[in-house]
Amino acid sequence: DVKVTQSSRYLVKRTGEKVFLECVQDMDHENMFWYRQDPGLGLRLIYFSYDVKMKEKGDIPEGYSVSREKKERFSLILESASTNQTSMYLCASSLWGLGRTQFFGPGTRLTVL
Amino acid sequence: ELKVEQNPLFLSMQEGKNYTIYCNYSTTSDRLYWYRQDPGKSLESLFVLLSNGAVKQEGRLMASLDTKARLSTLHITAAVHDLSATYFCAVEGGSQGNLIFGKGTKLSVKP
Numbered sequence: 001d002v003k004v005t006q007s008s009r010y011l012v013k014r015t016g017e018k019v020f021l022e023c024v025q026d027m028d029h030e031n032m033f034w035y036r037q038d039p040g041l042g043l044r045l046i047y048f049s050y051d052v053k054m055k056e057k058g059d060i061p062e063g064y065s066v067s068r069e070k071k072e073r074f075s076l077i078l079e080s081a082s083t084n085q086t087s088m089y090l091c092a093s094s095l096w097g098l099g100r101t102q103f104f105g106p107g108t109r110l111t112v113l
Numbered sequence: 114e115l116k117v118e119q120n121p122l123f124l125s126m127q128e129g130k131n132y133t134i135y136c137n138y139s140t141t142s143d144r145l146y147w148y149r150q151d152p153g154k155s156l157e158s159l160f161v162l163l164s165n166g167a168v169k170q171e172g173r174l175m176a177s178l179d180t181k182a183r184l185s186t187l188h189i190t191a192a193v194h195d196l197s198a199t200y201f202c203a204v205e206g207g208s209q210g211n212l213i214f215g216k217g218t219k220l221s222v223k224p
Contacts, residue, residue, distance in 0.1 A: 031210055042201065042216040043156075058211065090155060098210050099144050099163050104156040 003027070004105035006091055012111045019078040021108050023091030029103075030096035032074035034058075034066065037088040037107075049074055050096060081112045115140045115206040119215035126192045126222050134218045136185040136202035144205040145185045146212065147176050149198045156201065160187075192222045 007022035023032065033048040035058075045058030047066040055066050063085060067075045074093075078085055088109050092102040116139040126132055136145070144163055148156040160169040162178035162185060169176050173196065175188045185202055199219045203212040 033211065035214075040216065043203075043212075043214040045211055045213075048211050056211075092156075094210060096210075098205060099161065100210055101146065101158045101161055102210075102212060103158070104148075106155045 004091055004093055004103050006089075006105040006108050008108050009106060010109050010111075012113065013078075013081050014113055015082060017078075017081050017112075019081050019110065019112075021076040021078075021089055021091075021110070023074045023076070023093075023105055024072055025074075025093040025103070025105075026072065027093065027103070028071065029093035030071070031094045031100070031102075032068065033092040033094075033102060034064075034074065034076045035090045035092065036060070037090055043090065046076065081110075083112050086110060086112045115142075115204060115213045117202060117204050117213050117215040119200075119202055119218050122216060122218055124218055124220045126189070126220065128193055128222055128224050129191050131191065132189050134187040134189075134200055134202075134220075136187070136215055138183050138185075138204045138213075140204075140206075141180065141183070142204045142206070143180055145178050146203045146205075147185070147187055148201045148203065150201065150217070151198050159200075189220075192220075194222050194224065196220060197222045 034046040035043040049068045091105040094100040094102045147159040160176040165180040199217045203214045206213040
């Protein structure tokens with residue numbers, strides 16, 4: 001079974017803190033994605049990566065950065081957390097190419113106070 | 114800009130009834146995905162539709178794709194309580210396989 005794991009299920013941080021969200025997949029997938037999910041807005045793509053050290057901006061990259069140093073790991077970084085970044089963050093992975101199912105991790109619910 | 118619209122956004126059904134969720138999208142694409150999300154859980158892949166006319170069925174759910182009409186449907190037959198969840202459709206929007214999601218349809222099946 002494909003497994004995508006995220007480092008925390010729940011996280012509470014203060015405004016201005018630097019926040020790291022980690023995602024690991026064990027199926028040798030080339031593509032990895034970070035989304036945020038908010039009520040009434042669905043899922044929105046923050047960043048994705050199709051190879052080690054490669055990254056592409058999604059629809060809402062402002063306030064975020066990413067790092068992919070190893071194929072299995074994709075990190076989302078909030079350089080200076082703000083209250084409007086309180087959200088559910090979902091990581092996904094897939095094989096390279098089109099027509100490939102994305103497999104999602106369990107999500108991290110981040111609250112910024 | 115690719116847009117994906119689902120309707121209805123909320124659906125309350127009685128057990129045993131049939132209903133259809135619609136997913137319209139704004140640009141040409143041959144690849145559409147349906148996911149299910151239970152409360153507090155992550156997304157689970159239901160169907161992958163990869164060509165015009167594709168139809169997939171699993172239990173009481175059937176999904177179809179009409180790329181000319183830019184429309185996918187998720188049909189629910191004889192609903193049961195276990196189908197209560199939020200259903201998302203997503204269309205492949207970029208060259209690397211990134212997905213554009215609809216806002217989701219929250220389905221509640223009542224006895």
